[in-house]
Amino acid sequence: MKTKVAVAMEIGKPFELMEAELDGPKDFEVLVKWKVAGLCHSDLHISSGDMPATLPLVVGHEGSGIVEEVGPGVTRVKPGDHVVGSFIPGCGTCGACSRGMSNLCNEGWNGTTGFMADGRLPFKLPGGREAGGMTNLGTFAERAVVKEKSVVPVQEWIPFETAALVGCGVTTGYSSTINTAGVKAGDIVVVFGIGGLGANALQAAKLAGARYVIAIDTDKTKEDVAMKFGATHFFSDPAEAGPVVNELSWGEQADKAIITIGVADAAVTEAAFNLLGKRGVLVLVSMGAMDNYSVHIPGLFLCQFEKVIKGSLFGSANANYEIPDLLKLWDQKHIMLDELVSHRFTLDQVNEGYEMMETPGSGLLRGLIIHDD
Missing domain, CATH: 3.40.50.720 (NAD(P)-binding Rossmann-like Domain)
Structure with a gap:
């Protein structure tokens, strides 16, 4: 299938918009249609070179969407479920997870390479190059194949904009x-x-x-x-x-x-x-x-x-517990989420959004990318 993506192609250059070919989910993977993605400074750490990464890389690591398809072995979610991406997977079995430090899960270490568990890169770019998704999410893509462990199911009545916020910035x-x-x-x-x-x-x-x-x-x-x-x-x-x-x-x-x-x-x-x-x-x-x-x-x-x-890192949080818990606190009006959103952009405007983020006095608090339906 084809999907529109924003890609970090070179250090020091703006993100590039293009159409990529995306394969379907393999074992323990899910296909997510991202509805909303958040602008976070960590994506700029990729394009600036501050954070070592394998380029090209489809950026975006904060978002919410709908599961469209699941691969063999997936039991956590099903097609139609609403999910929030967790930029640290939380495998539950590595040394860190076993000691209650799921935010330091060993499977998070390939987050700036985008390689899937089987070693492949899921996005095929024009010209024959391949790319992974940042933190195995790549929320600046209309669709992405991600690890089952990288999505947290949430209530369907929660607005996608609200849900996206707890994927990184709020929780951190x-x-x-x-x-x-x-x-x-x-x-x-x-x-x-x-x-x-x-x-x-x-x-x-x-x-x-x-x-x-x-x-x-x-x-x-x-x-x-x-x-x-x-x-x-x-x-x-x-x-x-x-x-x-x-x-x-x-x-x-x-x-x-x-x-x-x-x-x-x-x-x-x-x-x-x-x-x-x-x-x-x-x-x-x-x-x-x-x-x-x-x-x-x-x-x-x-x-x-x-x-x-x-x-x-990630607020020392357990994503599977704290992402839903923060949404519960929002539902009970103990914390503000919707009030964080100051600007909304299309995917085509992603670089404009980051320019505002880097400009003092711009008024941008949290910007969101609203993907086309």
Whole structure:
């Protein structure tokens, strides 16, 4: 079958739109018609070269859709089911999954190559080249063949736009606060970067009962968004936040700091570290290139104050539990999802969407690709 796709063909170049040939699902695979896909900064890590990848690669790793066909051996879903893509598969049997770390599943390691379990690349591009889907999903395609373990079934009455959001951005931002940072009632929490991830870190901290939630973003136009999603204070400069955090904490500083900026930065990590008090926890959600040394802090205070620096992938979440759980919280109006969506684009406008994401003051919080029916 033929399907329209957006492909990362070369480092440093915009995504290219083209028509690809797609084979049907093999053993333990499903064919998904993607209805909605989310614009996430991780796709730019592919085109920028920050994240090593096998190119060409059909990009997009956040989305929702309908199962159209299942391959032999599939038992989890059936044709007609509504699903959310999980960019980490969660095999359930590897060492990581067996120890309750399904977000670090061994099957997620080929996410930037797109190879399927049998070693093939499912998309056939013009000119005879082949491509995989980013994180084995490739949601910037109208249709894709994905692993059965990479889809999470959801209720059919949930709008596709709402469902798509919990495939990456919401779960990563929310769960990095609850799971990785371990925010609890009474904490003072600082969130760096108020985009699609940071907004969800804010509302998670508020829901967890944080005493104060401090938002920091160099883009001053993000203040209204920050306050809407749960911030009690907003600053465009960490230096301005320091004295306020000290006063609010009675001199004890912040308990948790979560960094969700687009590209990891050593100066931001240091600023976050300095805002933390004794046994404070710094969670680094942001990523950068392999040579981006984004942690450069004095070991003296790390030891003497017993501060903790933790990385967070997918918010340390179990997709099979937390994707449905977040939708339940949305249904009960405990968290906001639809309010995250600021812009909608067609697949042809994918590069326009990412240009807006990279432009300060553009007003883009979370952009969605709405696929043609």
